[in-house]
Amino acid sequence: MHYRKLGKTGFNVSEISLGTWQVGGKWGDPFSHDTADAILNSAVDAGINFIDTADVYGDGESEKAVGRLVRSRSERVYVATKCGRQLQPHTSEAYQPAALRRFVENSLRNMQLETLDLIQLHCPPTEVFYRPEVFELFDRLKEEGKILNLGVSVEKVEEGLKALNFSNVTTIQLIFNMFRQRPAELLFQEAKRQDVGLIVRVPLASGLLTGKFSSHTTFSPDDHRQFNRDGAAFDKGETFSGVDYETGLAAVEELKKVFPDQPNLAPAALRWVLMFEEVSCVIPGASRPDQLHSNLQAAELPELPPEQMQAVQAVYEQRIKPLVHNLW
Template sequence: MNYRVLGKTGFNVSEVSLGTWQVGGRWGEPFNEQTAEAIIHSAIDAGVNFIDTADVYSDGLSEAAVAKVVKSRSEEVFIATKCGRQIQPHVSEGYTPESITNYVEGSLRNMKLDTLDLIQLHCPPTQVYTRPEIFETFDRLKEQGKIRNLGVSVELVDEALMAMRFPNVTTVQVIFNMFRLKPTEQLFPAAKENNIGLIVRVPLASGLLTGKMSHQTTFNAQDHRAFNRHGEAFDKGETFSGVDFDLGLEAVEELKELFPGEEPLAAWALRWVLMFTEVSTVIPGASRPEQVTSNLAAAALPALSQEQMEGVRSIYDRYIKPTVHQQW
């Protein structure tokens, strides 16, 4: 495993880490504590020392499972969690110093911890990034010893740039993959200049970039890939990176030609993310331990050639860019 510095946190984190949106059960299926613990143990066994969770993942069960396993291990493992998505309706007015403090304290209870390594605002409405009192709340929480670092998880590049104006923001979590290249234009240079750690989520575009899907693929009715393709429940960019499913499949066929051989497209898609030195860590999810193993194998692949990098860009420009580039 290779490690990179997570911006101003100073944490030296595994370049391929673990996201836990679906840990312990696929979307629409019940949480399974034994499966969750097996996934987390397998990640740490392989050198992962950064795990991302959130208070809304399985109603706090994900947070609890992550902390339980981490506390049972001797290795130093950093836990990042998120807050704010419990607010309903999810509007800026629901974000107050009191509500934020309550959510942080709730995560501490879920994980039976005294201090959170990294707390991230969980894709709040854009207006929240114009409210200094919300960001100042985290300064007080740090003074109280309840958090070590503040980060933001964003939908829009502009939101990330707004967040960086607050000096206590140490990390930005953003969607970045072969079908979402916009962050490279302004966000990556700004993150480098401001020493902001970049955490990449949805690196496989909700499974599109595994190369295993087809026009016949179906999804559980409770799976966001079935019900959120047009943003019915939350930002549609979280589902297939906002790319039309059929169009995405066409682009994937060209990507497969660019990356022939035995290694799956998913591994190359993850290795592609790591080609960007501004990225601190990428956090693919897993619903079983074997997926952790295959995700981590990507880090050992050779660097992509200039021809392959240019090929990915060309496929993006022809298939994806016209419909999604300016949306996020």
């Protein structure tokens, strides 16, 4: 495993880390603590030292599993969680310091920890990034020893750029993959200039970039890849990166030609993300330990040659960019 500095946090984190959305539901499977424990412990065994969760994953069960892992291991495992998505309705007006404080304290109780390494605003409405009082709260929480660092999880490049205006923001979590390349144009260089860490989520476009799906693949009704394709439940950019499913399948067939020696496209897709030095870590999820080990193969791949990087870019330009580039 290789490690990279996570911006101003000063943490050296595994470049391939672990996201726990799959562990916490919305992927067609009920939450299982046995499965969660197996995935989490396998991750640490493999050298992963950064785990990303959220209070809404499995209604807090994901946080409980992560906390149990941290308390049971001797290794230093950095914990990142998120707050804000519990607010109903999920509006800027609902983002009040008292409510956010309560969420942070609930997360600490869920995980039975005294301090959170990183708390992230969980994809708040764009208007929240224009409200300094929301960000000031986290200075108080840091003074109280409840958090070490503040980060933001964003849907849009605009939100990430605006977050950089707040000096206490140490990380930005965002969607970036072969199908979502806009962040590399400006946000990456600005984050690097301000020493803000970049955490990449949805690196496999909800599994599309594994190359294992087809037009005959079916998803259960309670899997977001079925019910959220048009953004019925949350931002559709979180599902297949906002790419129309059939369009994505066609683009994947082109990518398979770029990586003919990769029966599983996932490691190459993750290695592509890590070719960008501004990226601190990538957090693919896993529903089973074998998926985790598939993702870890990316750490063993050499750097992608310029010809392959250019070929990926060409597929994006021709098939994906006109449909998604300016939406997020």
